[in-house]
Each structure stands twice: as structure tokens, then as C-alpha cells.
Amino acid sequence: MELTYEKIDNTVLATLKPPEKGYWVLVSLLLAGVLMGASCWLYQILTGIGVAGQNNPVAWGTYLINFVFWVGIAHSGTLISAILHLFRAGWRNPIARAAETMTVFAVCTAGLYPFIHLGRVWMVYYMLPVPNQRLLWPNFQSPLMFDVVAISTYLTVSSLFWYTGMLPDLAIIRDRTTGIRHKIFKIISLGWTGRFEHWRHYTRGYLFFAALATPLVISVHSVVSWDFALGVVPGWHTTIFAPYFVAGAIHSGLAMVLTLMIPLRAIFHYEEIITIKVLESVAKTIIFTGLIVGFAYGTEVFIAWYSHNAVEIETFRWRAFGDYSLEYWIMVVCNTVIPLLLLFKRIRTHIKWLFAISIFVNIGMWYERFVIIVGSVGHDFIPHAWGLYTPTIVEFGIMIGSFCLFFFLFVLFVKHLPSVSMTEMKESLH
Amino acid sequence: MAVKKISVLGMFADENAAASAVKGLKNTDWSIDRVHGPIPSHKILDALGMKKSRVGWFTLGGGITGFFTGFLLAAFTATRWSLIVGGKPVVALVPFFIVGFEFTILFAVFGNIIGLITQMKLPDYTEVSPYNIRFTGDRFGILTHCDAGRKAELINLLRAKGAEVEVVEGNDDKC
Incomplete structure (x- = not known):
């Protein structure tokens, strides 16, 4: 049966019906994971940062790995909601809302890691442009300060973009609910009634949001890459890092979109809205970003060899054949080889294959950050300073907690707010 | 009547x-x-x-304000002690441009929101x-x-x- 306005509304509104017991079991399990992670962080605060495995020479471990990983996950949400909106790619409409939500929650999760990594978290105000008791100001020449500005801007802009995009849908829910839910949605829909006097400004404002989010998303991961590239460390100090990081971020984010959308589609019976064609389009984009990432891996090795710089050559030799060679090859295979399977139509139109490949890319992209961060500082200029790094149980606890936090927020979202943009779906029927 | x-x-x-x-x-x-x-x-x-919406003017105004806010904030803080860091000038154009850029986006979005609120007269x-x-x-x-x-x-x-x-x-x- 063909999609109609009414059918779209009914399908999406059906997802907001009171959940079954299984939903609350899942929410409780995820909450338990969040509390476990929070307990590990509290233990670290009370005991000291030494409970984490980060030490000389690897001072940036899982906290920075996860920070970069989650910021990366966020990026494809903006690609789908903003960049593809500007390109008028109609296939993004069914997944735009969930992808934007993923962006907001992923940035929230990422944003926790600098706090965790600080150790003495109460000193966080040192990063803010306020003079502290020693009348010192933050150094805005530092890429770490670029990061503070970029990530807080990204979180603010993504959240506002997400909420603005949801406004017409909130009014739909307001008009079809009663009691306390009606009151809540009445407040948060701001009195939206779909008047064309409102649409006139709204469409313009939304377009500007997309136009602003596009350069922002590219700048944010470029800035994250400069945390590394501006450091004189072999394997880091390279101009390829900004585009390499942006492509990698979108690669990982698209994989996470598939990881989230495939179960969402099955549980909420979104098959007619999130069609196999939509998932196939995401898969095709993953092939493209995977090739860029693969090209970046190859370029790094080539430039190290071509430079005749002994330290660079040794860094990349060690990455591929040293103590972390397993992690390196997991990265290469999961991010560049496995996505090539999507070149086959039978695979990219098969739900189970798509889901499995998305998981592999997620794993591969986590290891990419591991290889970049640990693989460079663990083996830099001076052989007697070389060392290895292993995360401690506290770090694992915090990492699992952060994953639980992301999925906890997402699971809460899908049952309380529209996970598909009804308005944009209706627009795509024209 | x-x-x-x-x-x-x-x-x-x-x-x-x-x-x-x-x-x-x-x-x-x-x-x-x-x-x-x-x-x-x-x-x-x-x-x-x-007529075309005037929201864009708010966005533009926000963006311009944002660039100068970001750049001047970085320059102001740097000139409090005027220390040479990393061999760069005290008011270093390239790094401060990055701060200015991020503030441009942030304030342009704030301008956009103010434009939407005032033009649509919501809430x-x-x-x-x-x-x-x-x-x-x-x-x-x-x-x-x-x-x-x-x-x-x-x-x-x-x-x-x-x-x-x-x-x-x-x-x-x-x-």
C-alpha cells in the first residue's frame, strides 16, 4: 500500500504508545550500565587519575580514544540532516531524525571524556575564558582550546537544529494526545499550528541551520584532528589528518546509523518508511567513505616511506608489525576491506549482512583511534622512552558506561519522541 | 448597520x-x-x-558579531600577559581565526533562533x-x-x- 500522510502519522505515532515490559527491562539494564560507569568515574575522582592505565609514554588512552570515537559517530548525523538536506537527497528523510538524535547523544557522550580525563574534574573552569585565582587565561593558540570551543559549539548547534526540526512533529503529537502528554507537548511545540506565515520563516531558518551546520561539522573533526596533528609526534604531525579524520568520522557514523536503524526498523515496523533503498544508499556512502579512509591509510604509509624520515618509517613499521599489529590489521580490514563487500548488491540489500558489516566498521573505527593515539605516543622519537599501554578495569568500566549512556538516551528517545520526521516524510511524497 | x-x-x-x-x-x-x-x-x-523571510538578516548579524567576539576574546586574553607561545605572535591570526570561525557559527545560529522566535512570534x-x-x-x-x-x-x-x-x-x- 502506498504511503499517505495519514499512514505516516499513524506509523510514527504508534511507536509512542506505552511500552511493554521488555522495554523497561532494557532501559533498566542500560541504566545499570550507566551507573556502573559513573561509579568507576567516582572511584577515579576519589582515588586519583592513577587508577587509569594512562602513564608515560601513553598519557592519552581510552579516554581520548572514546572521545574521538563518539565525536566521529556524531558527524554522520549532521551529514545526513544538514549536508544531504542541502543536496536535496530525498533518501535521507526517513533516517534524518534518528541520525540527528544520534549526533546530539554522541556529542553528549563524547563531551564527558575531557571531564573524565581531567582527573581533577573540579578544575574544569581552567578551560573557560574566565580569569582564575592566578589571573591566567586559557591559551587560545592551543588546539585543545579550539576543541573546547568547537565541541561546545557543535553540541549547542546540533541540539538547537534537532529541536527546531522537531517542532512541527511535536505539534502533531500535541494534537493527537490528551492529559499530561498533551500538556507537555503543548508547551514544547511552542504553539505551532502549521500556519504558512510560520512556514515562511521556518523553511528559511532551517535552511540556514543546515548551511551553518555543514562547515561546522567539517571544522569540528578537523579541530579534533589538530589535537594530534599540531603535536610534533611521528604519525600525528601530518597535514592529511583533517580530511582523514572527517572522512573517518562520517564512515563510523554511517555505520552507527545502520546499527541503530536496522533494529529500529524491525521493532517499530518502519519497513515502508525506512525502505531497503534507504539502507542501500547508506551502504553505498559507506563504500565511498571506506575508500577515502583506505586511501588515507595508504597515503600515511607512503608519505612515511617517501619522506625518508627514519622515525616516521619506524612508527608505521611498528604499527603494522609491532606490539599493536593486531589492532592495526583489525582497523585496516574492518574499515576498508569488509565495507567493500557492500559493492555486491545482494549483500547491501540484505539486512543481516548490512547489520553485521556496520558492527565491523564500528569496531574498526574504534581501533583506528586506538592505533592513532596509542600507536604514536607509545613509540616516538627516543627508544628508551617507548612503552606499551593497557586499559585498566576502571577505564573499561567507564567505557562500557559511556556506551550504555548513549544507548540509554537513544532508547528513551525512540519511545517518547518521534524517531522519524513525519513532516519531512510527507514532504518527500511530493 | x-x-x-x-x-x-x-x-x-x-x-x-x-x-x-x-x-x-x-x-x-x-x-x-x-x-x-x-x-x-x-x-x-x-x-x-x-515576501522572503527576514530571518537571514538575524543570522548574518549573529555571524558577524560572533566572528569579532571570538577573535577579540582570543586576542584580549592573549594580550593580558603578552607572552610569546610557540614562537607565534601574541595576537596570532591563524589560530585566533579558528576561534573566530567557531564563534561565527555559534552566534549565527543564535541569531537564527532569535530571528525565528521574533518573526514567527513563537511561543x-x-x-x-x-x-x-x-x-x-x-x-x-x-x-x-x-x-x-x-x-x-x-x-x-x-x-x-x-x-x-x-x-x-x-x-x-x-x-
């Missing part, structure tokens, strides 16, 4: 029909009070002949009447006024364009 006015609400399932009705009404002396719709139909916006929790909940769902609605004596003429026009018609003021009869 004042002529009695009535309001007529036409509801359309089809965007093209609604746009055509708007055009038709524009050519008469009846006034269109409000037009609602579940999607931002450009056909209807064009038919209404609405507005006063009850809109007449209103049909299908306007956010699957119907385009046109609210028009006419003299009571010309009610039938207006209703016929709307029906001819494919509307379900409801007289909502001055007469409770469903037409």
Missing part, C-alpha cells in the same frame, strides 16, 4: 488544490485570514505571494480558533471571511476547488 461577517474554513487533502484555491481567492475581494498546512508547500507560499500559547487538528496531519486549511450574504458564493468557490467546507463563525451550520 454593519454587514454581518462570517468565516469559512476550507480543508483540502491536496496541496495543488489548496494552492489553486488560494490563487482563486486572491483574485476576489474576499480576504484570506490564515492558511495552514502539514508541510511547507512552496506552491501555496508562492500563491500567497509572501504563542493562545488558542487558535477556528482550528482543526488535521492541519498538522493531512489537511491544508484556508480560513476566509465574507459578508453573510455572499456565503453561498464563497462556499461554491471553495467546493469547486475540492474543499470540505465548514462555516465556523456567525453560523454553526455545516455547509
Whole structure:
């Protein structure tokens, strides 16, 4: 049966019906994971940062790995909601809302890691442009300060973009609910009634949001890459890092979109809205970003060899054949080889294959950050300073907690707010 | 004696029909009070002949303010101690441009939000009447006024364009 306005509304509104017991079991399990992670962080605060495995020479471990990983996950949400909106790619409409939500929650999760990594978290105000008791100001020449500005801007802009995009849908829910839910949605829909006097400004404002989010998303991961590239460390100090990081971020984010959308589609019976064609389009984009990432891996090795710089050559030799060679090859295979399977139509139109490949890319992209961060500082200029790094149980606890936090927020979202943009779906029927 | 006015609400399932009705009404002396719709139909916006929104000016103003705020904040903090860091000038253009860029985006978005709030005049929790909940769902609605004596003429026009018609003021009869 063909999609109609009414059918779209009914399908999406059906997802907001009171959940079954299984939903609350899942929410409780995820909450338990969040509390476990929070307990590990509290233990670290009370005991000291030494409970984490980060030490000389690897001072940036899982906290920075996860920070970069989650910021990366966020990026494809903006690609789908903003960049593809500007390109008028109609296939993004069914997944735009969930992808934007993923962006907001992923940035929230990422944003926790600098706090965790600080150790003495109460000193966080040192990063803010306020003079502290020693009348010192933050150094805005530092890429770490670029990061503070970029990530807080990204979180603010993504959240506002997400909420603005949801406004017409909130009014739909307001008009079809009663009691306390009606009151809540009445407040948060701001009195939206779909008047064309409102649409006139709204469409313009939304377009500007997309136009602003596009350069922002590219700048944010470029800035994250400069945390590394501006450091004189072999394997880091390279101009390829900004585009390499942006492509990698979108690669990982698209994989996470598939990881989230495939179960969402099955549980909420979104098959007619999130069609196999939509998932196939995401898969095709993953092939493209995977090739860029693969090209970046190859370029790094080539430039190290071509430079005749002994330290660079040794860094990349060690990455591929040293103590972390397993992690390196997991990265290469999961991010560049496995996505090539999507070149086959039978695979990219098969739900189970798509889901499995998305998981592999997620794993591969986590290891990419591991290889970049640990693989460079663990083996830099001076052989007697070389060392290895292993995360401690506290770090694992915090990492699992952060994953639980992301999925906890997402699971809460899908049952309380529209996970598909009804308005944009209706627009795509024209 | 004042002529009695009535309001007529036409509801359309089809965007093209609604746009055509708007055009038709524009050519008469009846006034269109409000037009609602579940999607931002450009056909209807064009038919209404609405001017381009001024939200962009707020966005632009925010962006310009943001760039100078970011750049000058970085420059101001650097000049408090005037220390040479990493061999770069105290007011280093390239790194401070990055701060300026991020603030440009941030403040442009703030400007955009202020523009939307002020132009759309939202939040507005006063009850809109007449209103049909299908306007956010699957119907385009046109609210028009006419003299009571010309009610039938207006209703016929709307029906001819494919509307379900409801007289909502001055007469409770469903037409």
C-alpha cells in the first residue's frame, strides 16, 4: 500500500504508545550500565587519575580514544540532516531524525571524556575564558582550546537544529494526545499550528541551520584532528589528518546509523518508511567513505616511506608489525576491506549482512583511534622512552558506561519522541 | 448597520488544490485570514505571494558579531600577559581565526533562533480558533471571511476547488 500522510502519522505515532515490559527491562539494564560507569568515574575522582592505565609514554588512552570515537559517530548525523538536506537527497528523510538524535547523544557522550580525563574534574573552569585565582587565561593558540570551543559549539548547534526540526512533529503529537502528554507537548511545540506565515520563516531558518551546520561539522573533526596533528609526534604531525579524520568520522557514523536503524526498523515496523533503498544508499556512502579512509591509510604509509624520515618509517613499521599489529590489521580490514563487500548488491540489500558489516566498521573505527593515539605516543622519537599501554578495569568500566549512556538516551528517545520526521516524510511524497 | 461577517474554513487533502484555491481567492475581494498546512508547500507560499523571510538578516548579524567576539576574546586574553607561545605572535591570526570561525557559527545560529522566535512570534500559547487538528496531519486549511450574504458564493468557490467546507463563525451550520 502506498504511503499517505495519514499512514505516516499513524506509523510514527504508534511507536509512542506505552511500552511493554521488555522495554523497561532494557532501559533498566542500560541504566545499570550507566551507573556502573559513573561509579568507576567516582572511584577515579576519589582515588586519583592513577587508577587509569594512562602513564608515560601513553598519557592519552581510552579516554581520548572514546572521545574521538563518539565525536566521529556524531558527524554522520549532521551529514545526513544538514549536508544531504542541502543536496536535496530525498533518501535521507526517513533516517534524518534518528541520525540527528544520534549526533546530539554522541556529542553528549563524547563531551564527558575531557571531564573524565581531567582527573581533577573540579578544575574544569581552567578551560573557560574566565580569569582564575592566578589571573591566567586559557591559551587560545592551543588546539585543545579550539576543541573546547568547537565541541561546545557543535553540541549547542546540533541540539538547537534537532529541536527546531522537531517542532512541527511535536505539534502533531500535541494534537493527537490528551492529559499530561498533551500538556507537555503543548508547551514544547511552542504553539505551532502549521500556519504558512510560520512556514515562511521556518523553511528559511532551517535552511540556514543546515548551511551553518555543514562547515561546522567539517571544522569540528578537523579541530579534533589538530589535537594530534599540531603535536610534533611521528604519525600525528601530518597535514592529511583533517580530511582523514572527517572522512573517518562520517564512515563510523554511517555505520552507527545502520546499527541503530536496522533494529529500529524491525521493532517499530518502519519497513515502508525506512525502505531497503534507504539502507542501500547508506551502504553505498559507506563504500565511498571506506575508500577515502583506505586511501588515507595508504597515503600515511607512503608519505612515511617517501619522506625518508627514519622515525616516521619506524612508527608505521611498528604499527603494522609491532606490539599493536593486531589492532592495526583489525582497523585496516574492518574499515576498508569488509565495507567493500557492500559493492555486491545482494549483500547491501540484505539486512543481516548490512547489520553485521556496520558492527565491523564500528569496531574498526574504534581501533583506528586506538592505533592513532596509542600507536604514536607509545613509540616516538627516543627508544628508551617507548612503552606499551593497557586499559585498566576502571577505564573499561567507564567505557562500557559511556556506551550504555548513549544507548540509554537513544532508547528513551525512540519511545517518547518521534524517531522519524513525519513532516519531512510527507514532504518527500511530493 | 454593519454587514454581518462570517468565516469559512476550507480543508483540502491536496496541496495543488489548496494552492489553486488560494490563487482563486486572491483574485476576489474576499480576504484570506490564515492558511495552514502539514508541510511547507512552496506552491501555496508562492500563491500567497509572501515576501522572503527576514530571518537571514538575524543570522548574518549573529555571524558577524560572533566572528569579532571570538577573535577579540582570543586576542584580549592573549594580550593580558603578552607572552610569546610557540614562537607565534601574541595576537596570532591563524589560530585566533579558528576561534573566530567557531564563534561565527555559534552566534549565527543564535541569531537564527532569535530571528525565528521574533518573526514567527513563537511561543504563542493562545488558542487558535477556528482550528482543526488535521492541519498538522493531512489537511491544508484556508480560513476566509465574507459578508453573510455572499456565503453561498464563497462556499461554491471553495467546493469547486475540492474543499470540505465548514462555516465556523456567525453560523454553526455545516455547509
